Amino acid sequence: MLILLLALPAITHALLTDNDLKLEYYWAPPAIGIAHHYEVQTSTDNGVSWTNVGNTPNSSAPTFDNPFPITGIAGKTYLVKVFAVDANNNKASATSDPVMCTPGDANRDGQVELTDFTLVSRHWLRSYGDPSYNLSADLNDDGVVNIDDLTLVTLYWGRVYYNGAPDRQNTIFVPNQPQLGQNFPNPSNPETWIPYQISREAQVTIEIYNTNGQIVRILNLGFKPAGYYVTLNNAAYWDGKNEAGEETSSGVYLYVISAGDFHAARKMIVLK
Ligand SMILES: [Ca+2]
Ligand SMILES: [Ca+2]
Numbered sequence: 260m261l262i263l264l265l266a267l268p269a270i271t272h273a274l275l276t277d278n279d280l281k282l283e284y285y286w287a288p289p290a291i292g293i294a295h296h297y298e299v300q301t302s303t304d305n306g307v308s309w310t311n312v313g314n315t316p317n318s319s320a321p322t323f324d325n326p327f328p329i330t331g332i333a334g335k336t337y338l339v340k341v342f343a344v345d346a347n348n349n350k351a352s353a354t355s356d357p358v359m360c361t362p363g364d365a366n367r368d369g370q371v372e373l374t375d376f377t378l379v380s381r382h383w384l385r386s387y388g389d390p391s392y393n394l395s396a397d398l399n400d401d402g403v404v405n406i407d408d409l410t411l412v413t414l415y416w417g418r419v420y421y422n423g424a425p426d427r428q429n430t431i432f433v434p435n436q437p438q439l440g441q442n443f444p445n446p447s448n449p450e451t452w453i454p455y456q457i458s459r460e461a462q463v464t465i466e467i468y469n470t471n472g473q474i475v476r477i478l479n480l481g482f483k484p485a486g487y488y489v490t491l492n493n494a495a496y497w498d499g500k501n502e503a504g505e506e507t508s509s510g511v512y513l514y515v516i517s518a519g520d521f522h523a524a525r526k527m528i529v530l531k
Pocket of ligand 1: 363364365366367368369370371372374375
């Protein structure tokens, strides 16, 4: 009898990178057991057949900053399955939500046209860390909006991946479980973005605590539809200030999300 020593790893895919030819994924290690490495498979036929796309070199799970790259095909919808494999070759897997590879479609309305061109040109030569850097405009996710991104727009100019963005987005991009992501950048100085996803519409708040358990700041994010809030444009934003409007000091902080009956907490570091 096969005894699974591993609990399912929680997979989080970085939706922000779905719009180029490189899908990027990261996930949390198994809650129980120790992974020796991870195997990754993809399916483009809704899970009927799977293709091995590689293993991680060691037990380290990919992170938001260092995700697992998968080469995508324009217009294809991908499922990604991750197997946590322990030293005795026991495996446990988890499967991602479907995501479509839509290169050149900066604003994700399903078509590559003038608005995408405009988005790229409006953020021209802005790089990661600039206040006006825009993740959507950085189509190849290399941290700078430049000719490579414009090339993606022109290369796929006129391409229609899907029509009627809102409907399609609901079927494609609604997460099947809520999750709180790691803030970026982390450490922060002082502003930072907190990515999250919710599977049902809810009033969303994020509370930030210091290590003494005192509330530093409450971010009331309002009523949000189900979806991914993981980009610079829609993730929760914290300017690094407390409720009194003063800058917080360096140190470890805890952030806690509440969205309906979903609650989760993570740590972040403010470093000045
Ligand atoms: Ca578009
Ligand atoms: Ca770029």
